[in-house]
Amino acid sequence: MNVKKFFFVFLAAVMGGIIGVYTFVSFYKPEKHIVEVQQQVMPAARFAGINMSGPQAGGGLDFTLAAEKSVEAVVHVMTKQNSNSSDSNYGNPFYDFFFGPRGGMPNRGPVMGSGSGVILSEDGYIVTNNHVIDGADEIEVILNDRKSFIAKLVGTDPTTDIAVLKIEQTGLTYLNFGNSDDIKVGEWVLAVGNPFNLTSTVTAGIVSAKSRSINILANKNQPMGIESFIQTDAAVNPGNSGGALVNTSGELIGINTAIASQTGSFTGYSFAVPSVIVQKVVNDIKEFGEVQRAFIGVQIVGVTSDIAKEFGLNEVEGVYVDAVTVNGGADAAGIKKGDVIISVDGVVVNTNSQLIEKISQHRPGDKIKLIVKRDGKRKHFDVILRNSYGSTEIVKENKGVSDLLGGEFVALTEKEKARLGVNYGMKIASLGEGKLKMSGIEDGFIILKANRIPIKSISDIKRAIATTDEGLFITGIYPSGQVAYYAINLEEE
Known part of the structure; x- marks a missing residue:
């Protein structure tokens, strides 16, 4: 096809298209749609957390x-x-x-x-x-x-x-x-x-x-x-x-x-x-x-799907009571192993940390209100919190350990550590009437471990006492170098 012929064919096609569009517009009047473009919406996250009732009200x-x-x-x-x-x-x-x-x-x-x-x-x-x-x-x-x-x-x-x-x-x-x-x-x-x-x-x-x-x-x-x-x-x-x-x-x-x-x-x-x-x-x-640390007197486990299935619980909620300390506050109030604590003083608790946080705000002798689920039914308990020694008294300074065990403690000097070949220990500086003396311990004895806990301070002795329901098995040494072991009964006589 020569160039002249191609030009006329192309021109005819263009004219045909124009005539077709004109004819459609003349006979068909399409309905007009007005599309409104809304103002741009900023992501909500950009404004999250602004307290408009606070000190920045009315501003950014x-x-x-x-x-x-x-x-x-x-x-x-x-x-x-x-x-x-x-x-x-x-x-x-x-x-x-x-x-x-x-x-x-x-x-x-x-x-x-x-x-x-x-x-x-x-x-x-x-x-x-x-x-x-x-x-x-x-x-x-x-x-x-x-x-x-x-x-x-x-x-x-x-x-x-x-x-x-x-x-x-x-x-x-x-x-x-x-x-x-x-x-x-x-x-x-x-x-x-x-x-x-x-x-x-x-x-x-x-x-x-x-x-x-x-x-x-x-x-x-x-x-x-x-x-x-x-x-x-x-x-x-x-x-x-x-x-x-x-x-x-x-x-x-x-x-x-x-x-x-x-x-x-x-x-x-x-x-x-x-x-x-x-x-x-x-x-x-x-x-x-x-x-002044307060304790309910229970060992707890946060309720998960696995825990609920293992212990036959109907719902995944609260904190499961895995054990109750004998003569503790929970024991005295009537709480039992298998109970599920679901609230403290009206505040819902679903994790160990939530329960511990609520109890940590109290002192020994304070009364708290617990709601517990037992066999699917809610029960209310008033629990009087106790200290680590099992009483409701306030403990001042280090008198609690001294009064309980009947002895005054001092930390070892660096010279004493070097001579005995030990890295830590608490020495009984004076021995009075009490559980230490009753167990056969003599003046000057150095406690190295209690229930396998290294004893470096009074706090360590307290921790050993707080984590046992029965007594202490003490490992130690005398200034002469003699190693000795003692069992101490912590229960009231």
Whole structure:
């Protein structure tokens, strides 16, 4: 086909198309559709957690008020350990969890540590983590204005990883406690501390979960450890330990304690001790010199599908009572093995950590109301909580152990350890009338282990007593080097 012929064929096709479209439009009037383009909708997640009834009502998300209230009340805690105590945290699972495993042998020179703390009163009471100051020979507190003070250690509670310090100063800016029970998952929070020795650092995030247990306090070295952490995604790094977790009103709702990390740096998860636990621990230490721990007197297991199937439970709820301590509070109230605790004082509990958190807010002698499911039916019980010795009395200082066993204890000196070839032990400095003497123990005996628990302090003796229903099997040594074993009956005569 030549070019001229091809041109005429193409022109005819185009003209045919135009005529066809004109004819369709002339005879068919299609209905008109008006399409409205709506205003762009932003993702809801961008606005999640803004409390329009709070201090930022009518505006965007603004943390400046909470940050201003917090940075002046958060301090830098510097610690120093001398060479004779520098290896006290070597192999400590908490330190390995937070900072990562450490290789090689412990450093024999002075060791400097760093963390954070929160001022709780104008006269210088400060709360921090126990692991920040554990084993320290000197504790220095540096305020936000760079003023420095040597701090006195008022008391510690390893079971919650809380410690209380005191500096001699007045007129200090401090934070008020908020109620951590009231915070909700998704709520905005601020973490304030001194990561990597950077002072007054503020990060923001949301509450990711509540009543979280990560098995860092409740481990083989601290079986009585209490874990019911607030989990957040606010950035927390080494040095933040002991710092403040605050709500948007600037109230203290937690003490930042740990991160989940294989590297020692923040990877998205951080954990704080709730303020309801912190406040109780601080008040106990200030008033009594030690924490007044209350116990129901049960061994518990969180109910899962497998647990429900194993024990024939109708529903997956509550906390299963696997054993009841003889003569404990639960036993006296009528609670039995196989019961399922579903609420404490009207608050639903579905995990071990939720139940433990509620009990940890009480002292021995307090009465709590439990709702228990037994054979599918709800039953109400009033339980009077007891201390680790089985009584409802308040225990002051270390008198509980001394009164119970009939002896005064002192830690071994470094010279005594070297002479006897031991690394730890508690010596009976004076022996009175009581269970120790009745078992045949003599003055000067050094307790090395009780029920296989290494005894390095009074707290270890308490832990051994608290974890047995019957008695203590003690391993020890006399100053002469003679090894001896004793069985002590702890039941009332």
